Amino acid sequence: MSPLEENRSEPGVATRGPLGGAPTSATPPMQRDVARTIFQKGAPGRRAFVCPELDVPAVDVGELLPERFRRAQPPRLPEVSEPEIVRHYVGISKRNFDLDSGFYPLGSCTMKHNPRLHERVAALPGHARLHPLQDPEHAQGALELMWNLQRALSEISGLPHVSLQPSAGSHGELAGVLLTRAFHEDRGETRHKVLTPDTAHGTNPATVTMAGFEVVKLATNADGGIDIEDLRAKADTDVACLMLTNPNTLGLFDPNITEIAEIVHGVGATLYYDGANLNAVMGLSRPGDMGFDIVHFNLHKSFTQPHGGGGPGAGPIAVSDRIAPFLPVPVVVRRESEADGVQTEGARAGAEQAPEFDLDYERPKSIGRLRGFQGNYGCFVRAYAYICSLGGDGLRDASETAVLNANYLLARLKQRGVAELLPLAYGELCMHEFVLSGGPMKRALEIKTLDLAKRLLDFGFHPPTVYFPLLVDEALMVEPTETETKETLDAFADAIAAILEEAAADPEIARSAPYSTPVRRLDEVAAAKRPVIREVMA
Amino acid sequence: MSPLEENRSEPGVATRGPLGGAPTSATPPMQRDVARTIFQKGAPGRRAFVCPELDVPAVDVGELLPERFRRAQPPRLPEVSEPEIVRHYVGISKRNFDLDSGFYPLGSCTMKHNPRLHERVAALPGHARLHPLQDPEHAQGALELMWNLQRALSEISGLPHVSLQPSAGSHGELAGVLLTRAFHEDRGETRHKVLTPDTAHGTNPATVTMAGFEVVKLATNADGGIDIEDLRAKADTDVACLMLTNPNTLGLFDPNITEIAEIVHGVGATLYYDGANLNAVMGLSRPGDMGFDIVHFNLHKSFTQPHGGGGPGAGPIAVSDRIAPFLPVPVVVRRESEADGVQTEGARAGAEQAPEFDLDYERPKSIGRLRGFQGNYGCFVRAYAYICSLGGDGLRDASETAVLNANYLLARLKQRGVAELLPLAYGELCMHEFVLSGGPMKRALEIKTLDLAKRLLDFGFHPPTVYFPLLVDEALMVEPTETETKETLDAFADAIAAILEEAAADPEIARSAPYSTPVRRLDEVAAAKRPVIREVMA
Amino acid sequence: MLAAIGVGSVQEIFDRQIPAPVRLGRPLQLPDGLPEQDVFEHLRALASRNTSAEDELSFLGAGMYDHYVPALIDMLTERSEFLTPYTPYQPEISQGTLQVMFEYQTAIAELTGLAVSNASVYEGPSAVAAAGYLATLHNGRRRFVVSAGLHPHSIQTLRTNAHGYDAEVVEVPLRDGVTDLDAWSEAIDGDTSAAIFAQPNFYGAVEDAAALSAAAKAAADPVVVAQVDPITLGVLAPPGDCGVDVAVGEGQPLGNRLDFGGPSFGLFAAREEYLRRMPGRIAGETVDVDGRRGFVLTLQTREQHIRREKATSNICTAQALNALAGVVYLAWLGRRGIVELGELLLARTHYAREQLGAFPGVEKLHEQPVVREFALRLDADVAAVRRRCVERGVNPGVDAHALSGREEDRGVLLVAITERRTRADIDRLVEILGAAVASERRETVAV
Amino acid sequence: MLAAIGVGSVQEIFDRQIPAPVRLGRPLQLPDGLPEQDVFEHLRALASRNTSAEDELSFLGAGMYDHYVPALIDMLTERSEFLTPYTPYQPEISQGTLQVMFEYQTAIAELTGLAVSNASVYEGPSAVAAAGYLATLHNGRRRFVVSAGLHPHSIQTLRTNAHGYDAEVVEVPLRDGVTDLDAWSEAIDGDTSAAIFAQPNFYGAVEDAAALSAAAKAAADPVVVAQVDPITLGVLAPPGDCGVDVAVGEGQPLGNRLDFGGPSFGLFAAREEYLRRMPGRIAGETVDVDGRRGFVLTLQTREQHIRREKATSNICTAQALNALAGVVYLAWLGRRGIVELGELLLARTHYAREQLGAFPGVEKLHEQPVVREFALRLDADVAAVRRRCVERGVNPGVDAHALSGREEDRGVLLVAITERRTRADIDRLVEILGAAVASERRETVAV
């Protein structure tokens, strides 16, 4: 029996006092409270909102809105006071792990530090309370910001045209595949297939389907790159596009990228760059120079938008000249004539004068709109602030340090006792992240990657991405980012080593982990079988 | 042996895994981390600050500042990056209990909910970046706000003149006693004594000494009020002032207040109102109407300034006509002539025109300044926002609810099994707070008030104020405030009952509490004996 | 660190991995990095060149609205614990985010009167497109019938998406300001995957949602989709009670900033039968090994990271933080507040419409009930009138033609009312708009 | 709840406790309460009637300075965990606040070169008064000798306090912009409890702190007190190295807002021997029952709640949150940053003084080294000159006479430089101030 058996068997009880009232062990009471939703709190009649005064003549509601259009019963929203709301949400926030509290090496997600300056500037009323339909002449600051951001993204990607509109990476992918469709259609072609490597992120194939194409999978070669033979075999004139991540999700830069581009372009297809891993190459290598036609950026990754528990983000795209005519509307443009001349105060105030920065809707070949208004402007503000803070050299430094950190952590994990159990899946060095295989560990110690991940929680770390990419057995995908210190990387490597050592002695410890979290392992199967996805109300 | 003996003996070890790396019980790793200060983190050369460019001609520092005036070695401040700073302070913040997370019935401190609106308005650049020496004509908003706040405090206290300057309650007390001195001196009198009841808060006697007076203590009668006979005996013409809290620190309104005022005024002394308990009587009874000459307000209590871990606060004072000439400078004034007429835009812009709201320094009898500039304006903004939100009726509602909540909680604690052990020290009903005696509990269960307090921590509550007022044996001073719900009061009462029941079974549980906190009972004696009050650096 | 890696320089790490031809051999041509204070000043200077709803009296709406966002929302969304984690892949340390999602789903289901809600999608118009995609997955049909009262951005976004999978979008015109019921019934055929309308519609009018749903069902049983404005659902009948299958909408009015158009969130709720085809994340309740209540991401087999090309949507990073603001806002309004607010909007909107409609040269576009926005037809050039008003500090609303490009929208002004616009504000609008219209008419006559 | 209490109404609770004659039988005459949005608008309207450092180019200083406050400070001070608890009376659940105090004490001790620091007091001038009180407790003397270079508010505050316990305050004049060393030595006698000067002084000049301390010690060994500006201590010799016993100062420059004068914090550090007479809270290190490192409030026997009339000070609620901002700011600046910042201020201040001093009608008040502020003597009415500048969007600094009331300060302008004031800003000041002085001189001549 594991030494922890007793602990595991009834921790909820074992840590409570004889009266069941409060813990007599180290459990902070609030963290282990039974979860109660806001709907289970409050009392009839309680409220936070005070309605502004009815300052217009009172008219019977029935007169303004016939009964058949009216709601019969008020929605059963919570009835809670402001202090209750604050306590409730502050309380449950403490049941989260977050980047400001610890290391978050979630591969592919680029969990880099989020400078607070960005929140400050995004909250300035001139940005935050700007209505999306404000006339361009009265939104020159916003449009200039978008224009500057477009220029910067263009320079970083090496592609001349940018649309900021997509709401996230996968939305950028959709835009990109629809652009590809429009591009082919414009040439009078109908193509049906899109190639994606088997290492691709799930959004790639999902996008392809949504855009009405068929997914064709490409194999990965022994070095972790695209299997060129497979590519040659599948690249025919029914292929509309190849979607690629480079460095790919194994953290490896494809050494054959130029050849790949030639093959793809050779059959008249477009080459799409999934920019999720751009953090590896900013200022060092550019998708446009590699031959990509379309790139999406994940502003929430490389450009440090806080992740918000799953968003918001933004997924701008950059494209080559041949794709540009199809970009979604509206497009932010700058009027050259004005940009050249010096604009006087009087000229700016003049209503008839077209503004320097404007929104262009007159794009006859455009694929149209992907969403309302101009995109996630709040995210643009943050990304732009980040680029201003770092500058060109700073961005390159960021990528260099991200790659240095990843390689250092990888080197640490090549230590004896770890490397045998968690070998690097492909390659030798890596770019900004690397993928280990937990297969040997599973066979030798009888703990799975999932167990290792859960045990890491007890050490105060967010686990790496697990079980992705799919082609690696028991994958563990580690992305430290450039904003972590060597001390943190060392502590993480030590924790991995300690867990493996611990598991060698008693695998049950990891298998039953975590122990120290607000809840322990949850029954996901039951959740999916009989879904309870809302609070049941009286 | 207590059932918890094992737990208590080595929790730090018992909750760690076999390798000492991470817990295998419910302890969140970060919360029980060994405390490391910011000085123990970082590495040489790390930094957050990027210095703005040297845009003026470079001059050798030695030329600008002779070497003998120069610092030889840089101060050993931390060398840390911004992410490290954020993690460090976010991390240690989690080792605090706070009002937004739970019930905080700390008697005498009025820990009422702090609406976030107040932080928002205080942060508006027009308030937050206003320089204190801005010319009054360009600070009319600030001065009007201060004027309005003065008027409101005057109305609430029933005293005509207000100075907002003091930085906290005890600073207001100092102002008040110095005003008393000036008042007597102005009449050619030198008095030496100030009366304070034995229930008085420690700041009262401390203030008296600092202001150069001698403290004379007044006894408390059986009902918890001032012993009138003792007062009569001690009230002579050497008495400068009586400082009183009403309701007093027992939570009781002195029924003899009018008589007390007569006696004090009869010997020519002033009557000072410690406004720490004003939350009991806003809109219900006014110190000015009770006969007080000087009142201090604790804006951080009755007017819900967030307490900040021990400030900031503000301690404005209100005084009667006879005290007004001595008020500290500057005084915010409104020019009546302008207030009456309609001020045109042109008039306001005119530089020669005296502004409507102004700072008056020409007060020949003033005691002078108590601090720099005009006081804790940031606190005034918040207090004023609070008053605007509640209005006159809302303030009365607040006091009524505060008193209702206190009496309800008191009633709940009068239940069988509790009242015998924790009887109400004085009276029957209470105002906004009440004081229980832990004496019977100590005798019957052999746990002290301190033990009860520490055990409450495991239940997720901040304990009441303990061992104050001094005249109550094992005192427990409970102030729930108006912003708590009945559910919370019930839960607290249940926790008290549970602890007492638990202690009856095994007093050791409480005596060794807490168990669930980031650290457990700390050695305060050792800390004071060999004080270590700064990090030792290499 | 280099020694541990076994390289001589950072450069070497790159040189060994990136082929020389695709290395960027020069610095990026971007300005130098700046200290924090300089970035702040630069971004502040840009902000000051925008006229925000703080700088003028604004009646802009048409999809996003200047509601008051209570301060507690900022405080909660700025907490590191909510702001900085990612999607709750590790539920044991993500109960905060997961519970928020669960509460959000509860609130949206309650508000819409539908059984299930996801944890939100990107925003309004793309939510309409997502509903269309759901419908095609559900019934395999490839045709969308949409009311011309749907927001133009929604129609355009649906078209962009539908073009990808080769579906057709057919518009049904309005009559008297609302969807023409006859044309609607007629347009819906056996190929019609979804029938989509907006409530209230783009011109502010309250549609007869029950009649539209019933007619659609009767015609050919497509999926009936309503784009709703959640802030009106305190007074308007919930879509679930009107026979609607899927309700989507722009969540911005619920506690989210304007932000020049985003980020906000899209709400997405449906009848139970659509649950396993919903896009986006869904949190579900369960228990842990100790029997303690907890929440997890559930029904993940719909999602791209599990199902890949067979996923019901490609959505990954979305709008968790914005949805948090939404549910906190709804808790803040509360059960009674949402009704009171709705009634206040009704009353003020009515007042504004009556006052403005009485002006010479200004008439109501329709006589339908309105809740928080309404359309006027001006007997003058809208752009010129707006310019006059803006010069006097009042932005009178949205030029419908400029937004929709529809010929019939020429002369139409959309005026939005929120609880921030007082009677005094409305009176000022009346005065200034009235004067502007009068001047423009005079000028037109003179020409 | 009433039933549980055993009363019929809330009113009854009051009626049974408050005698009728002192009950307020009417509503408070205050405006009605307002919804959150209205309070926000009202406070915003008031804010907009102030000209803040965001609205003009400001060179105001003389005690508080417009330094850049990094965004992470707002984020940390707004965290509920720091913002909403009170004084850490229960150390087990207050380790966050206590550790911050301990770190703050470490930073201030390090900065001042003194052995001990408390956890802060109210603000600058009252910290000077507190130092005076400490001195009287220490040596029982009742006379303070202060340099005329001390900030007028500090002198006035000290006087107000000293009057209470009947101590005398004697001012020593300046010579060439700094404390007259001979007069200083002469003024300090056997009754002198404390000798107090400012570094840099009110006129921006760097004092010879070591000489002043040595002279004071030699004269009659009073407690030597320096009021320091903490942001200069990256470049100026720490007071502890100059023989100073107690260093106090205004903490605002360290990461605190201007806030029209408060709240900020006062720093208070001293040699070891003064430890047990220090005012205010002090955090100390200790261990818990399990041997774990922790922090507590220590040496509480100094304090009012324990020692009452024998306490060393009456301070209770003070400035914990502001001191937090201070220590975070110092960590943000860091060991090298505080030196770099100091050197930047030195260079820009020097530049500004030279440029301005070269103007006709403008001369330097003294030739002493300056760090971040300097004094000019204008050959024109300062008020009139300032008015002209302000009209052109530049606030050129503080009118020394208006602040101090001293006759000799007529014509003196104090100009403060922070890292936010660029060379371009300074050049603009030079142009505008120069023009204003020229105009005023002309007008004066004309009259």
Ligand SMILES: Cc1ncc(COP(=O)(O)O)c(C=O)c1O
């Ligand atoms: C490799 C890769 N591609 C695409 C995406 C999708 O981006 P988003 O989450 O912004 O939609 C991700 C993000 O998770 C990713 O890691």
Ligand SMILES: Cc1ncc(COP(=O)(O)O)c(C=O)c1O
């Ligand atoms: C009764 C009483 N008087 C005076 C004070 C002192 O007020 P402050 O802490 O604002 O200095 C307090 C506060 O703790 C108090 O409770």
